Amino acid sequence: MVEKGRAAVYTGLGQPMEIREYPVPEPEPGAILIKVSRANICGSDLHQWRGDIDLAALGAPLPAILGHEMIGTVAKLGEGILSDSAGQPLAVGDRVVHRYFYPCGRCRACLQGNDGACPIAPITYMSTCEQPPHFLGVYAEYFYLRPNHTVFKVPDDLTDEMVAPANCALSQVIYGLERVGFSFGESIAIQGAGGLGIYATAVAREMGAEKIIVIDGIEERLKLAKAFGADELIDLREIKTPMERSLRVKELTGGWGADVVAELVGFPQVIPEGINMLGNGGRYLEMGNINFGMTYEADPSKLVTENKSIVGVMLYGPYALKQALDFLSRAKDKYPFDKILSRSYPLEEINKAFEEQAKGLVTRSTIIP
Numbered sequence: 001m002v003e004k005g006r007a008a009v010y011t012g013l014g015q016p017m018e019i020r021e022y023p024v025p026e027p028e029p030g031a032i033l034i035k036v037s038r039a040n041i042c043g044s045d046l047h048q049w050r051g052d053i054d055l056a057a058l059g060a061p062l063p064a065i066l067g068h069e070m071i072g073t074v075a076k077l078g079e080g081i082l083s084d085s086a087g088q089p090l091a092v093g094d095r096v097v098h099r100y101f102y103p104c105g106r107c108r109a110c111l112q113g114n115d116g117a118c119p120i121a122p123i124t125y126m127s128t129c130e131q132p133p134h135f136l137g138v139y140a141e142y143f144y145l146r147p148n149h150t151v152f153k154v155p156d157d158l159t160d161e162m163v164a165p166a167n168c169a170l171s172q173v174i175y176g177l178e179r180v181g182f183s184f185g186e187s188i189a190i191q192g193a194g195g196l197g198i199y200a201t202a203v204a205r206e207m208g209a210e211k212i213i214v215i216d217g218i219e220e221r222l223k224l225a226k227a228f229g230a231d232e233l234i235d236l237r238e239i240k241t242p243m244e245r246s247l248r249v250k251e252l253t254g255g256w257g258a259d260v261v262a263e264l265v266g267f268p269q270v271i272p273e274g275i276n277m278l279g280n281g282g283r284y285l286e287m288g289n290i291n292f293g294m295t296y297e298a299d300p301s302k303l304v305t306e307n308k309s310i311v312g313v314m315l316y317g318p319y320a321l322k323q324a325l326d327f328l329s330r331a332k333d334k335y336p337f338d339k340i341l342s343r344s345y346p347l348e349e350i351n352k353a354f355e356e357q358a359k360g361l362v363t364r365s366t367i368i369p
Contacts (some may be wrong), residue, residue: 006369007140008350009129011063013051016351022134027078030147031133034072034096038164039138040341041357041365042069043194043266044290049354052291061128065137067367068100069168071160072143084153086322095160097167099150099321100138116175116315139350141369150318155329162328162337164366169195170324172287173203173264175316180285182260184208189249189258189277190230192265192288193221195340195364198228200262202335205229206327213252215245216265220363228335242273249277257282264288268296275302275310284310341366 003024008017027033045066047053055062074094084090102124103115110118127136133144145151154163173196182188188204190197193216204212205228214225217236226233232252239245250257257279263271266288275284275298302308328337343362345353347369356362 005135005141006347007065007129007135007137008347008367009063010048010055010066013054017066017139017354019348020129022129023132024142025133025135025144027076027144028147029079030081031078032074032081032096032145032151033076033078033135034098034143034145035075036070036072036138036141036143036369037095037160038071038341038344039067039140039367039369040069040164040168041067041353041367042168043196043288044068046354046358047266047291050358055126060123060126063129064126065129065135065140066126067138067140069165070100070138070143071095071097071154071164071166075142078147085150085318086152088153090151090153095154095163096151097154097163097321097325098145098152099171099316099318100167101315102146102149114317116313116317116320118315121315139347139367139369141347150321152322152325155325158325158328158332159338161341161366162332163325165195165199165340165364166324166328167321170199170203170327171316171320172196172313173199174323174327175320176200176262176285176287176311176313177203177207177260178320179313180260180262180283180311182207182209182283182285185210186259187211187213187253188260188262189213189215189274190225190262190264191215191270191274192263193218193225194264196264196287197221197262198224198340200264201225201228201230202331203327206331211253213249213258218360218363224336224339227339242270242276246273246276250279253279256280259283260285262287266290268294271296272298272302275308278306278308280306280308282306282308284308286310286312287314290314340364344368
């Protein structure tokens with residue numbers, strides 16, 4: 001009898017995800033079948049579910065299994081797989097994390113060693129679930145990791161809860177801060193204390209930040225940011241105008257402004273405000289706005305006359321995922337990583353999980369198939 005696995009299937013905008021069953025595939029040579037332990041609801045998943053990103057309009061092959069942020073255990077190894085991407089022996093039952101997108105390896109960016117900028121990569125992690133191997137999204141009991149992909153064995157000293165966000169939020173923050181040139185002794189203002197913002201706070205702290213300022217309007221998030229190393233908090237409920245917030249950042253940085261500002265909230269209207277928070281020569285890290293067609297008004301003279309720059313980052317290099325695991329091992333007793341995932345749901349309640357996170361009732365959810 002053919003073994004089957006359950007999956008939450010997205011059929012289209014405004015439709016609840018449906019629990020369906022598909023045959024569990026045998027991995028081809030170089031592939032890995034992973035049993036999903038936890039699959040988190042990332043901000044980009046919420047955008048897709050709400051329709052901020054209309055997958056059908058973009059030509060995405062529906063129906064599909066959504067989700068990309070996960071941890072799991074090796075269920076089956078394809079022929080030729082003996083170790084992970086760092087050369088560590090790999091066996092059935094080992095916990096693993098993988099890079100959730102698939103660079104093409106042949107474009108100009110990939111050939112220059114910058115495969116995080118591959119134009120094909122953002123659209124390769126989603127395929128229709130109606131055709132084998134079916135399990136190409138993580139809101140399911142299994143995930144099929146295609147051949148010869150980046151995958152790392154999880155250290156025994158890390159819990160599933162700590163590692164589940166590593167292959168998205170944490171890796172992208174590590175990569176983004178490197179790309180924007182953040183360095184020891186600099187100041188940073190972080191717009192948004194969601195998952196990305198909390199990780200950015202801790203990573204900046206470990207990189208030797210002189211001052212970390214976190215901006216948000218939700219008390220629970222601000223408290224968490226403080227626990228993860230924020231020096232100063234700006235509460236949107238108290239400091240209500242962009243000008244006041246920009247002046248507050250200047251005040252907290254000795255009148256100069258931040259060396260780096262990171263946009264991690266996903267609203268384009270905060271970008272001019274963030275640029276104003278920078279000191280001369282400052283760099284703006286743009287990571288949160290992934291929705292097409294959303295715009296903001298800009299005065300380019302602010303960049304030119306004050307020598308400011310903008311760096312956009314969506315994906316990350318393969319080494320960033322290994323750095324994320326190493327960071328967690330070093331810092332596991334220093335920060336309350338167990339508090340980032342605020343609630344767990346079974347696969348059958350995935351629609352409820354999305355609804356409650358979208359309403360702000362839950363800060364960050366995880367699905368346990």
